Amino acid sequence: MRVLLIGSGGREHALAVGLAADPSVERLFAAPGNPGVAAVAELRDVTADDPAAVAALAVEVAADLVVVGPEAPLVAGVADAVRAKGIACFGPSGAAARLEGSKAFAKDVMAAAGVPTGRSAACTTDAEVTAALDEFGTPYVVKNDGLAAGKGVVVTDDRAAAEAHARDCGRVVIEEFLDGPEVSLFVVTDGTAAVPLMPAQDFKRVGDGDAGPNTGGMGAYAPLSWAPADLVERVMAETVMPTLAEMRGRGTPFAGLLYVGLALTRTGPKVIEFNARFGDPETQVVLALLATPLGELLHAAATGALADFPALRWHEGSAVTVVVASHNYPGTPRTGDVISGGEQPGVIHAGTARRADGALVSSGGRVLSATATGPDLAAARAAAYALVEGITLDGSHHRTDIALSAVEGRITL
Ligand code: AMP
Secondary structure, three states: OEEEEEEOOHHHHHHHHHHHOOOOOOEEEEEEOOOOHHHOOEEOOOOOOOHHHHHHHHHHOOOOEEEEOOHHHHHOOHHHHHHHOOOEEEOOOOOOOHHHHOHHHHHHHHHHHOOOEOOEEEEOOHHHHHHHHHHHOOOEEEEEOOOOOOOOEEEEOOHHHHHHHHHHHOOEEEEOOOOOOEEEEEEEEOOOOEEEOOOEEEOOEEEHHHEEEEOOOOEEEEOOOOOOOOHHHHHHHHHHHHHHHHHHHOOOOOOEEEEEEEEEEOOEEEEEEEEOOOOOOHHHHHHHHEOOOHHHHHHHHHOOOHHHOOOOOEOOOEEEEEEEEOOOOOOOOOOOOEEEOOOOOOEEEOOEEEOOOOOEEEOOOEEEEEEEEEOOHHHHHHHHHHHHHOOEEOOOEOOOOOOHHHHOOOOOO
């Protein structure tokens, strides 16, 4: 089949590597892609969140399947426009992508479906904000209602900072703090049938020891040896299937990738957030371990054929990815710095560009993610950090403790 992949970040590079390795994928196009994606796919230009432009490109390249990576095109209705051309698309409709596009909508669906999650209040006025902060107490959790590229959430004990974030956002969801290790579970679904991938853990804070502000994600690893044996089964039964049923009942079935962000609290797994697409950088580690051909899996989901899809196969061992970020990220990142070591196998490109002279340069906050597998987590971790050592990028920074507490057996439930 001919596949068109939409997006330009690390998630899309990881998806492109997976799709290119699938023998059923005869030709792989990516738009707009990045210099890493260019090594495994034919790049085309497109404005990714322009539904008509993406649909026209899908027709032009005679795609049998379009895979939409990022959330903004999905929320903008790119999947609807592609399907309207009679082309299979992996990614939810604009209406279903509201599960990510609006935190208040997601909370409403969760309440209707009886999904375990934190208590919350949607707030627009100062009075509502004050009442919600008083009710839920510290640490305060204040979330921008709309899309914010993983940076719309403030978790703080500082009342003034919580109030300032609420004012800046205008419309927020304030919720109860959920205490416990976080897990990301990706679920591939055609709207009715659903197939969970391997749970992963990511690292949201910029600094070692989870210090500093939230980012889009600084690293990830899988599998989670410390997670309860029944975790996936429980989340499928308590959260995923009821949510999919609720979305079908509303006439907006969710087909694509349902990302369930969970906190494993003392009273069980509770939803922190839903996303409507693969998470970055967890995709890098989950796909590094997936042995099932990725294109076949996504095509089955996009064509309503997931119920008959064979059980997923996984490689033995573990995977770790470490994000190398630009100077000043997650503040306004410095870009245009020359990168060396970016072409090592396993180095996934997120924010890179080719300069006119051919040099690889940084073009975003998260620049690369060094991804490696190994027979166990310690070996995978050592291999990922060895890749990082081979990268030079002036002013860059990375966390040095990705997967460390799991290797040392320090995660307790
Ligand atoms: P989100 O964009 O909703 O995933 O939030 C980003 C990060 O903020 C999450 O990965 C958590 O680390 C943290 N967070 C969000 N909501 C909560 C919550 N209710 N309790 C504790 N931490 C939270």
